[in-house]
Amino acid sequence: MHALALLAAGVSVVAAIMVITRRVAVHAVLYLVVTLLALAVVLVMLGASFAAMLEIIIYAGAIMVLFVFVIMMLNLGQPDSAREKEWLRPRAWRGPAILAAIVCAELLYCLGPFSGPQTRPSAAITARDVGFGLFGRYVLMVELVSFLLLAGxxxxxHIGRSRAGHH
Structure with a gap:
């Protein structure tokens, strides 16, 4: 299992480097999704499957939709038809697809019958505990983060609208 954890961590690091080095924002978002999925696999291997599912739902799901929406709204670069043709080329999605396949294979192996007996932590965190934490003690932080996302x-x-007005 240690080798699988190192492989997932390696995929996460490689994908994070690709996020930083990509010039096309959509390509960076694809690699960011792979990074988040690889981190979720590491969480599953550590026994924190609930935290992994929250990461997939919130970050790889909702936040990535927000990022894609902002990228589409800003509409930077070349015209739509040329940009879409560039995105559909295999070299644009080959890297994220290979890294995501590695992560998915690891996850299937860990959840399958070959992984051996599953060890459970003695004090597992439930959905109820997370709900009480987020909307009890940390409700102010959750609301501040939501305002920060709204402000972004x-x-x-505003930036996209003002750039469109200058063209």
């Missing part, structure tokens, strides 16, 4: 979205819309 409004700022991106």
């Amino acid at each position: 979205l409004v700022s991106a819309f």
Whole structure:
């Protein structure tokens, strides 16, 4: 299992480097999704499957949709038809597809019958515990993060609108 954890961590590091080095924002978002999925696999291997599912749902799901929406709204670069043709080329999605396949194979192996007996932590965190934490003690932090995301979205819309007005 240690080798699988190191492989998942390696995929996460490689994908994170690819996020930083990509010039096309959509390609960087694809690699960011792979990074988040690889981190979720590491969490599953550590026995924190609930945290892994939260990461997949919240970050790889909702936040990535927000990122793609902002990228589409800003509409930077070349015209739509040329940009879509570039995105559909195999070299654009080959890297994220290979890294995601490695991560998915690891996850299937860990959840399958070959992984051996599953060890459970003595004090598992339940969905109820997370709900009480987020909307009890940390409700102010959750609301501040939601306002921060809203401010980022409004700022991106304003920047995109002002750039469209200058063209």
